[in-house]
Amino acid sequence: MIHLFKKTLAVCLIGLGLGILLVLLLPITGWLFIIGVSVVCVGFMWLAC
DSSP: HHHHHHHHHHHHHHHHHHHHHTTSSSSSHHHHHHHHHHHHHHHHHHHHH
């Protein structure tokens, strides 16, 4: 049950990060772009473990 929850949370994190990146197709503010990339990376790491 917890494993399924972790995978769901990871997919949500990846989706959130990709959403941030899609909103900022031309990232004017670099820190928002970095936040989006880091959220996606955290999501993939969470999915891997």
